[in-house]
Amino acid sequence: xxxxxxxxGAAKAGxxxxxxxxxxxxxxxxxxxxxxxALIVFACLVGEGxxxxxxxxxxxxxxxxxxxxxxYGIGIGVLAFLACIFFFMVDVYFxxxxxxxxxxxxxxxxxxxxxxWTFLWFVGFCFLTNQWAWTQATDVQIGxxxxxxxxxxxxxxxxxxxxxxAFAYKRYKMGVEDFAHSYVDPTPExxxxxxxxxxxxHDSYQQPPFTQTAEASEGYQPPPVY
Numbered sequence: 001x002x003x004x005x006x007x008x009g010a011a012k013a014g015x016x017x018x019x020x021x022x023x024x025x026x027x028x029x030x031x032x033x034x035x036x037x038a039l040i041v042f043a044c045l046v047g048e049g050x051x052x053x054x055x056x057x058x059x060x061x062x063x064x065x066x067x068x069x070x071x072y073g074i075g076i077g078v079l080a081f082l083a084c085i086f087f088f089m090v091d092v093y094f095x096x097x098x099x100x101x102x103x104x105x106x107x108x109x110x111x112x113x114x115x116x117w118t119f120l121w122f123v124g125f126c127f128l129t130n131q132w133a134w135t136q137a138t139d140v141q142i143g144x145x146x147x148x149x150x151x152x153x154x155x156x157x158x159x160x161x162x163x164x165x166a167f168a169y170k171r172y173k174m175g176v177e178d179f180a181h182s183y184v185d186p187t188p189e190x191x192x193x194x195x196x197x198x199x200x201x202h203d204s205y206q207q208p209p210f211t212q213t214a215e216a217s218e219g220y221q222p223p224p225v226y
Contacts, residue, residue: 027167028091034160035084037153042077044150045070048143062143063131073128073150076120083113104175111168118161125154
């Protein structure tokens with residue numbers, strides 16, 4: 001299994017890279033969509049997520065003046081975008097990785113991160129929706145469309161990252177099944193008794209030379225002692 005040819009749903013190591021075929025892969029499309037959604041979320045919050053009243057120069061978050069809401073959205077959006085770029089590069093070089101153990105760790109990292117970020121996007125969607133519902137209309141002079149876009153694409157991100165969970169789990173399952181099929185149980189075989197040497201018959205066995213017979217031993221008399 002160390003060879004890694006075809007392990008964890010990837011082509012055999014050393015194959016030629018086909019960009020058109022690569023982009024058409026479902027996990028790649030889901031990753032690109034997740035990156036676009038994350039970019040929209042943090043771009044809207046950075047661009048129009050903070051506003052001020054005409055009577056005050058101080059900026060405040062458009063989500064019910066809650067700074068944590070804006071920070072949370074920007075934080076998970078930036079990290080999600082960077083993670084999508086990282087795992088996109090992993091997808092590009094994944095078929096070139098010949099070690100099955102390295103492939104396994106990368107697939108597990110993808111699975112774990114996708115699961116965590118699906119949960120964080122769900123929390124972010126609920127948090128931002130709740131704060132937007134408590135926001136006073138008089139406090140939002142500009143940026144209302146950006147706030148709605150943040151909520152909308154946070155909702156879409158839950159499903160795009162959920163798809164990434166499914167694809168990563170499918171990869172991991174394929175790797176486990178490949179290992180199970182290629183693994184041979186090293187059970188020792190039952191030893192068979194040694195066969196007799198060919199062309200040897202017990203009937204043809206002869207006594208070795210210089211062997212005393214019973215008669216000879218009985219006829220022997222020791223010399224007399226004086």
